[in-house]
Amino acid sequence: DGRDGENGKPGEPGQRESRAPKVTVGLTSRASAANVPIRFNKPFYNEQRHYDDTSGKFRCVYPGVYFFTYHLTIYPKDTRVSLYRNGKAVMFTYDQFQENNLDQASGSIILRLEARDEVYLQVYGEEEHGEIYADNTNDSTFSGFLLYSDDPASSQRS
């Protein structure tokens, strides 16, 4: 009889997958419609296209724990914004505007997402409390990235 084969090589070290979701998108102009997702249609980074600038939603493909952060320009009125997950407001940011005093407001959150969960920003309440401002020298942005994947195959190379 021949000898037994050698044991297989150890697996590859775990690697962060370049396909892992990560996105920063910004506004190209004012957004003021209440009760619909804010559409950030200026991509700073959106290679994997997990953010859909038509719907204004980040859509989870790989379940896991994500970090989101947003930075908003407050002008020319007060702003009330909420970060939503699947139609439910999860986090709230409010900032008041006074004449000649444009402001910046921001928020961050860690969330566990299941596949197909949607995360987005939305002005809530009356439309008059909801303008997010941006122009070509003043950004308002929404960013997110995967911190830890529940599914190794999705965030690790095989």
Add this chain to the structure above:
Amino acid sequence: DGRDGENGKPGEPGQRESRAPKVTVGLTSRASAANVPIRFNKPFYNEQRHYDDTSGKFRCVYPGVYFFTYHLTIYPKDTRVSLYRNGKAVMFTYDQFQENNLDQASGSIILRLEARDEVYLQVYGEEEHGEIYADNTNDSTFSGFLLYSDDPASSQRS
């Protein structure tokens, strides 16, 4: 003699550990006491319980390099807040309040922590310079997560 057996298959790729510390907590109401940690008792994500809402402190279990970020609502007075590590103020955030102009202030920091190190936010100085505001449509939050573990076994599955 027969042929040698085939080599075994490569092992499974390594995986990031879901137990790695990560937390976002918020305020449920105003916090104004000076010189004690601010107790964020509204958990957005605190599965591993590394943040203790009784003491108001994030406690390091796995040594490594961490990222922390906080977003605070400034109302109805000026706010002076510091991020502390083990009783020492490390980073300072100050924002002034003016009538009818509620503001948002924020900070971020990368820190190397040893096991049992404690990180928390605290109003410093006189109490009259220290209210952090929150209500049910206006959050003030504190988040943190492990960037790189010093101890592979603690942040990776075996």
Add this chain to the structure above:
Amino acid sequence: DGRDGENGKPGEPGQRESRAPKVTVGLTSRASAANVPIRFNKPFYNEQRHYDDTSGKFRCVYPGVYFFTYHLTIYPKDTRVSLYRNGKAVMFTYDQFQENNLDQASGSIILRLEARDEVYLQVYGEEEHGEIYADNTNDSTFSGFLLYSDDPASSQRS
């Protein structure tokens, strides 16, 4: 014939490399010069020295996808700041100042960097629109860290 060998052992767990770039730096005093990088010369964390406080620039050694965030104190005038990559303004933050109402402004961005790419903050436009404030109880900071390395060997141990 010999039997096939056993499958190999699972690979080593994936590990984040402690050398992976990560930095938080702050200002020690006011910075107001326009059109030169802001020099953050108060290191909160800069072990790998990827941020050079002489040039004021973060220099990419390991190509990959990075997260940057900054938090700026707005006082005593309006501030216009941009995050630059290699001489090109990528993201803009503007905040107006009013008497007795010191403010905070912030921004975040995810960027893919190639080796030798430089990232930094700079006041743009006229110098009178550009002071970033800091003193010993009020920080202005710039942070960045590697999210995903293009080159596994640089962010993972073998």
